[in-house]
Amino acid sequence: MKKKGFYWASITEKTVLAIAGLFLILFLLVHLGINLFLLPIAENHQEIFKEAAHFMGTNPVVKVFEVILMAAFIIHIVMGIVVQVQNWKARGKRYAVYGKSYSSFGSRFMIHTGIAIFLFLILHFINFYFIRLGITEPIAGADVTAPAEEHFNELAIYLFSNEVLYSVLYIVAFGFLAVHLNHAFQSAFQTLGLNHPKYTPTIKKIGTIYAIVVSVGFTIIPLYYLITG
Amino acid sequence: MNFTLKIWRQDGPKDKGRFEKYKVSDISADASFLEMLDILNEQLVDKFQTPVEFDHDCREGICGTCSLYINGRPHGPDEAVTACQLHMRHFKDGETITVEPWRATAFPVIKDLMVDRSAFDKIIQAGGYVSVNTGSAPDANSIPVTKKDADLAFEGAACIGCGACVAACKNASASLFVAAKISQMALLPQGKVEAKERAEAMIAKMDELGFGNCSNTYACEAECPKEISVSHIARMNREFLNAKKDSEK
Numbered sequence: 001m002k003k004k005g006f007y008w009a010s011i012t013e014k015t016v017l018a019i020a021g022l023f024l025i026l027f028l029l030v031h032l033g034i035n036l037f038l039l040p041i042a043e044n045h046q047e048i049f050k051e052a053a054h055f056m057g058t059n060p061v062v063k064v065f066e067v068i069l070m071a072a073f074i075i076h077i078v079m080g081i082v083v084q085v086q087n088w089k090a091r092g093k094r095y096a097v098y099g100k101s102y103s104s105f106g107s108r109f110m111i112h113t114g115i116a117i118f119l120f121l122i123l124h125f126i127n128f129y130f131i132r133l134g135i136t137e138p139i140a141g142a143d144v145t146a147p148a149e150e151h152f153n154e155l156a157i158y159l160f161s162n163e164v165l166y167s168v169l170y171i172v173a174f175g176f177l178a179v180h181l182n183h184a185f186q187s188a189f190q191t192l193g194l195n196h197p198k199y200t201p202t203i204k205k206i207g208t209i210y211a212i213v214v215s216v217g218f219t220i221i222p223l224y225y226l227i228t229g
Numbered sequence: 230m231n232f233t234l235k236i237w238r239q240d241g242p243k244d245k246g247r248f249e250k251y252k253v254s255d256i257s258a259d260a261s262f263l264e265m266l267d268i269l270n271e272q273l274v275d276k277f278q279t280p281v282e283f284d285h286d287c288r289e290g291i292c293g294t295c296s297l298y299i300n301g302r303p304h305g306p307d308e309a310v311t312a313c314q315l316h317m318r319h320f321k322d323g324e325t326i327t328v329e330p331w332r333a334t335a336f337p338v339i340k341d342l343m344v345d346r347s348a349f350d351k352i353i354q355a356g357g358y359v360s361v362n363t364g365s366a367p368d369a370n371s372i373p374v375t376k377k378d379a380d381l382a383f384e385g386a387a388c389i390g391c392g393a394c395v396a397a398c399k400n401a402s403a404s405l406f407v408a409a410k411i412s413q414m415a416l417l418p419q420g421k422v423e424a425k426e427r428a429e430a431m432i433a434k435m436d437e438l439g440f441g442n443c444s445n446t447y448a449c450e451a452e453c454p455k456e457i458s459v460s461h462i463a464r465m466n467r468e469f470l471n472a473k474k475d476s477e478k
Binding site for chain 1: 444
């Protein structure tokens, strides 16, 4: 039973969770768009990556978005845990024969895939983002000079070419991300009340396509450097 | 047909409870699940044992009283029926059938397979009504309502309040029930006036009673004996967000 003093309605919590999630969904597209230039898709792909990294690291508008992004991460994670704890409490005693009712695979494992993605995020921040903030050091063997973000391409290529474990961890994490996103996309629309007999099937399809594009897109990068060494 | 039944037995709300196995034989394939339980209870009474408590009333699939979680599904393996309309032909001869009560913090077990669903009544009392007398059927017919809205409202009104949605939901969320009850009135002119206050009050009561949140798994829609769509949950969310937007507080 929820306390009276500080009360957020279940739907308010879900709405906040969904809006933060949708922001993260948008961010992933930008992130993927830049990261694809780690691959030799254009002759000067490394320069394009550096230019984009420079823009992301210095543009004042992006700086504002960086703060919003971090807030979105924290809100999404905290709210996800709050909602999940309430859900576990609501069941009480568990069934002996559990959950034969139809429900989509992803929807049953949002907290589990979420935790896996969170653990990956810590590793990813140690590998990259925290270096920029001066909290962590680049992995031994990689040569990174300031400003760090403009050398993230060399760092990423070094990491994926030389550290099989990291490549595998990244690829596994994208698998979890795909499952999470497939449910998340259409779920966010439903939570915000956007359900329509004509458009909802299309939203579900876009969600699945989005989940595939993002996870496959990110997977190709470590896979390419893992194979080509 | 012969069956082994693994049934949840609990002497009272405070008892820990346990599963007990029973055998029933020569059951007609056309017997309903509740008739099969009646036969079991006859056997138990003959042996001077306590019969299995379970909720039932109309046995026509319209009152929403029966509430059995059979082999991992509310109302058992058949689609769009309540347990009283479920027939034994949907099971294999010789099968072991596990029967449990609805499991939710907001639905405490009273005895055996019977749970206290008064939490649903409390949600209705919080706002699931129209405050003024809106007249009788002829008065309602004098107010034009589009066919689309009438059909959607009727879909919500078809909810029998059995609680299968709560039982099926991995979060024991009452969202489909509350959404159906909010929808049926929000869509009609008589109910529209109080739509915002109603949505806020019923959702607040639902949260207070300890039901879980909606994870959009849609297990509720899959198990609802009246096949009520989760689109009503989206409408509930819209009603709630609209109420928040226009709140003067």
